Amino acid sequence: MTEHLYYHDSFLYEFEAEVIDIVPPQNTESRPAVILDRTAFYPTSGGQVFDTGWILPAGSDESSKLRVSEVAENDDGTILHYVESSGQMQKGSRVRGLLDVERRRDHMQQHSGQHVLSAAFVRLFQIPTVSFHMGADYCSIDLDTRTLTPQQVEAAENLANEVVLENRPVEIRFVTQEEARELGLRKLPPAERDKLRLIDIRDFDLTACGGTHVASTGQIGCILLRKTEKVRQGWRVEFVCGKRAGATARRDYATLAEAAGLLSSHIWDVPQQMQKAQEELRASRKSREHLLEDIAELHAARILAGTPESGGRKVIIGAFPDRDLTFIKLLAQKITRQSANAIVLLAATEGQPALVFAQSPGQPFDMGALMKQALAQLGGRGGGSKDMAQGGPAQSDGIEAVLTELATRLRQS
Numbered sequence: 001m002t003e004h005l006y007y008h009d010s011f012l013y014e015f016e017a018e019v020i021d022i023v024p025p026q027n028t029e030s031r032p033a034v035i036l037d038r039t040a041f042y043p044t045s046g047g048q049v050f051d052t053g054w055i056l057p058a059g060s061d062e063s064s065k066l067r068v069s070e071v072a073e074n075d076d077g078t079i080l081h082y083v084e085s086s087g088q089m090q091k092g093s094r095v096r097g098l099l100d101v102e103r104r105r106d107h108m109q110q111h112s113g114q115h116v117l118s119a120a121f122v123r124l125f126q127i128p129t130v131s132f133h134m135g136a137d138y139c140s141i142d143l144d145t146r147t148l149t150p151q152q153v154e155a156a157e158n159l160a161n162e163v164v165l166e167n168r169p170v171e172i173r174f175v176t177q178e179e180a181r182e183l184g185l186r187k188l189p190p191a192e193r194d195k196l197r198l199i200d201i202r203d204f205d206l207t208a209c210g211g212t213h214v215a216s217t218g219q220i221g222c223i224l225l226r227k228t229e230k231v232r233q234g235w236r237v238e239f240v241c242g243k244r245a246g247a248t249a250r251r252d253y254a255t256l257a258e259a260a261g262l263l264s265s266h267i268w269d270v271p272q273q274m275q276k277a278q279e280e281l282r283a284s285r286k287s288r289e290h291l292l293e294d295i296a297e298l299h300a301a302r303i304l305a306g307t308p309e310s311g312g313r314k315v316i317i318g319a320f321p322d323r324d325l326t327f328i329k330l331l332a333q334k335i336t337r338q339s340a341n342a343i344v345l346l347a348a349t350e351g352q353p354a355l356v357f358a359q360s361p362g363q364p365f366d367m368g369a370l371m372k373q374a375l376a377q378l379g380g381r382g383g384g385s386k387d388m389a390q391g392g393p394a395q396s397d398g399i400e401a402v403l404t405e406l407a408t409r410l411r412q413s
């Protein structure tokens with residue numbers, strides 16, 4: 001088992017150790033792993049993600065350092081430091097480990113912030129945390145509760161930040177299972193180890209945890225709660241702490257400012273302006289629909305007036321290079337409603353080409369079958385009923401020729 005130096009000191013960013021073993025890559029995808037007798041590198045566990053950094057032979061300059069890109073822990077407590085290649089490192093050699101300090105600090109801020117936040121939900125509302133997730137952008141806790149109001153979220157955030165401002169000491173303590181039971185921990189892990197590691201935020205929270213934490217709550221900086229959502233086991237609360245909170249707030253502001261710029265408004269008026277824009281859009285869509293109806297109605301009357309009957313029917317064909325499916329469908333409906341003996345074969349070639357075939361009720365043809373014949377020549381898909389069919393031909397070339405041919409056949413039958 002590797003000696004876990006971070007158990008005692010989260011601020012140990014540099015250490016010396018001996019190489020116990022080098023595990024060769026297990027396949028072409030994987031990397032070699034270095035096992036040391038002691039390490040300050042934190043492996044992924046308990047919701048906190050691993051540290052990264054470098055390993056280099058003791059006494060050598062930093063040009064020979066190897067990047068530690070991932071750290072994992074085996075069930076027996078052995079910690080694996082994954083490196084791109086093990087270089088000249090050998091079993092028994094002395095090495096120096098260097099942590100990526102920025103990353104470790106960020107993790108300490110997020111993880112300690114989580115303790116404070118989880119304790120705040122318990123203190124204020126007796127809502128326990130069931131799980132913790134640390135992501136690259138934000139962290140989240142899942143709360144065991146059926147309801148969570150915005151007021152509760154705000155109150156928990158306020159209390160958590162109060163505790164940050166009070167700069168309470170955060171101490172590491174080791175106790176036995178029995179001692180732990182008497183202390184009344186917020187969370188008691190399943191009894192498997194005889195010694196438990198406790199994180200004690202003075203007079204505020206006491207919980208068992210193996211992660212890395214700040215030395216006093218002020219180092220968390222601040223705690224910012226963001227999205228909340230209902231999940232299967234309760235409520236998920238997203239949050240960010242410390243420098244991440246600043247970066248996230250900055251990004252939120254930039255996004256909001258961009259939206260405000262587009263609306264020519266103040267950022268606080270964005271929702272109101274968006275609502276106004278949506279209403280305007282709905283109104284203009286409605287008026288456009290009315291106009292289209294009117295145009296189609298007039299167009300239909302004009303087409304019918306200009307088409308002579310042959311064999312008691314009016315067979316109408318039309319190709320519209322600047323219209324879409326919606327319009328030719330509307331036009332076909334108007335024509336077949338205004339006349340009791342019309343058959344219309346229409347095409348629109350603006351954007352995606354479209355076909356609409358329709359006949360007045362009672363006419364003897366089958367528009368669905370006719371559409372299939374047209375598409376057999378043009379490619380594409382479509383179909384419909386006896387009186388109305390629509391299709392999307394694969395190409396607009398040749399549409400007019402096909403329509404002319406079909407119309408000639410209809411006129412002769």
Ligand SMILES: [Zn+2]
Nearest residue numbers: 111209210211
């Ligand atoms: Zn912790």
